[in-house]
Amino acid sequence: MSDHSKKLGVVALVAMVISSSIGSGIFGISSDMAGSASPGAAIIAWLIVGLGVLMLCLSLTNLIAKRPELSGVFSYAEAGFGPFGGFISGWGYWLSAWLGNVAFATMMMSAVGYFIPVFSGGQNLLSIIVASIILWFMCFLVNKGIESAAVINIIVTVCKIVPLLIFTIIAIISFKADIFTANFWGTLSGNFEVKSVFSQIQNSMMVLMWVFVGIEGAAMMADRAETKAVAAKSTVLGLIGLLIIYILISLLPYGLMDRQTIVQFGQPSMGYILKELVGPWGAAMINIGLIISIFGCWLSWTMLPAETTLLMAKQNLLPKKFGEVNCANSPTFSLVFMTILTQLFVFTLLFTEKAYNFAYSLCTAAIFVTWIMVTMYQVKFSYQRHENVQLLIGVLGCIFFAWAIYASGLEYFLLCFTVYILGMYFYAKARKENGCERVFSKKDLIVAGLIILGAIFSIYLLVTGQIAM
Known part of the structure; x- marks a missing residue:
């Protein structure tokens, strides 16, 4: 078999984009969006986010094609801004990955709670204990060298797509235009009001960005594509496919029932909406699919942060201890270190009112660091090469992610x-x-000082109750 025949084509890469990005967020997006925005504001928000994420994808595909020697998404920050820049980007990527597992733990226990009421809500003591057992079981599996086999990926992908497809078909059949347009802009006057609509867009930003965590992984598969052009095309097509899925899933419920009703549903809200439409079997199907889907994602996201710290250790951004592997070629120290930190955050779910929202807010805030540094390097690299179109893509990406950090809640960003x-x-x-x-340059010390000040300020906001938990 030739090397060319082993390469991935458009269909395979597009499927990979969609599969790697769809996690638990889409199953709860209905109530999260309804609590933040009206249908009209949600549509505008999706357009803005779609363009912003497109700038990130285009930046990644451009850099992969022109800097193929770089390895790891954080390597672009290191190439552009030195070792400390690479550390900041890589640590954010690592932080986001295991914080995502905290969100998975909450959502999985909520799904189990549908069948076993004692777990209802996913954040009582019993839920925390069971989630902790699963957490350490994942650590054990990965430490033994268990990797995401093709059969696991197939099962997880089916469990993601089939429930979403069934929900979408039933929602389209049950959709009522008069309900959808009853309060289209969510304003007191019922008309479009810039201030009110923009506020709704801003409030929904964290919800929308959470479902795109993982989108950068697709562009990183460019070296396995038939050509770099195929990788770029696949990334854009995959993003369009994701937007269609996300927009349908998040907007259709507005035409099924009023916003207040949707907001009051527990997580995963998709299951409770389907229960109202077709009965208990609908909710059961969604929750079973979600549990299996999260198990697969959780396994993958246990490997990802460990691999990230392993790569960072190889590039001398973390101590050699993080790069040590056992006989199964797994980084035991990295795995255990990450699992202990995840465990500590899982315990905090006992003290939060909306544990799932708090966990995914931190996860998304952390990945913003990596994303914006990719677009920043895109700007620097394109400026040096006098590539105006690529420069514009990078500038637009920087502007979008800078605004997204502010709009999503600067306090979560600082808490990271x-x-x-x-x-x-x-x-x-x-x-x-x-x-x-010399460990830190003068510029590094300034950045480090700002990080410490930001951390202190975030702790003050947390203690004074100004950060919602």
Whole structure:
């Protein structure tokens, strides 16, 4: 078999984009969106987010094609802004991955709670105990060298797509235009009001960005594509496919019942909406599919942060300990270290009113660091090469993600900095291990100082109750 025949084509890559991006978020997006925006505001928000994420995808495909020697999404930050820049990007990517598992834990227990009421809500003590057992079981599996086999991916993908397809068909059949347009703009006057609509768009930003966590992984498969052009085309087509799925799933419920009713549903809200339409079997199907889907995603997202710290250790951004592997070629220290931190955050779910929302807000805020640094390097790289179109893509991407960080809640972004303080200790240790006389440059010290100040301020906001948990 020739090497060319082993390469991935458009269909395979588009499927990979969709599969890698769809997680638990879409199953709860109905109530999350209804609580933030009216139908009209939601449509505009999707258009803005779609264009912003497109800039990220185009930046990644451009950089992959022109800097194929770089490995890992954080390597672009290192190439553009030095070792400390690479650390900041990689640590954010790592942080986002395992914080996503905290959101998975809550959603899985909520889904189990549909069948076993004692787990209802997914954040009582019993739910935390069971989620913790699953968490350490995942660590054990990955440490033994268990990788995401093709059969697991197939099962997980089917469990994601089939319930979504059934929900969409039933929702389209049951859709009522008069309900959808009853309060289209969500304003007191019933008309389009810039201030009110923009506020709704801003409030929904974290919800929308959460479902795109993982989109960067698709562009990273470009080296396995038939050509770089195929990879770029597939990424854009995959993004369009995701937008169609997300927009349908999030907007159709507005035409089924009023916003207040949707908001009051528990998680996963898709299951409760389907229960209202077709009866208990609909909710059961959604919850079973979600449980299996999360199990597969959880396994993958346990491997991802461990692999990220492994790569960072190889590039001397973390101590050598993070790069040590066992006989199964798994980074045991990285896995256990990450699992302990995840466990600590899982325990905090006992004290939060909306645990799932809090967890995915932190996960999304963390990945913003990596995403915006990709677009920043796109700007620098394109400016140096005098590529005006690519420069414009990078600039638009930077503007969008800077606004997204603000709109999604700057407080969550700053709260992630608390874990960066721990990371900077490891970064400094790694630099000394590799004989660097000067750990931080003057610019690095300024950035490090801002991170510490941001972390202190976020703790103040948390203690004073200004960060919603």
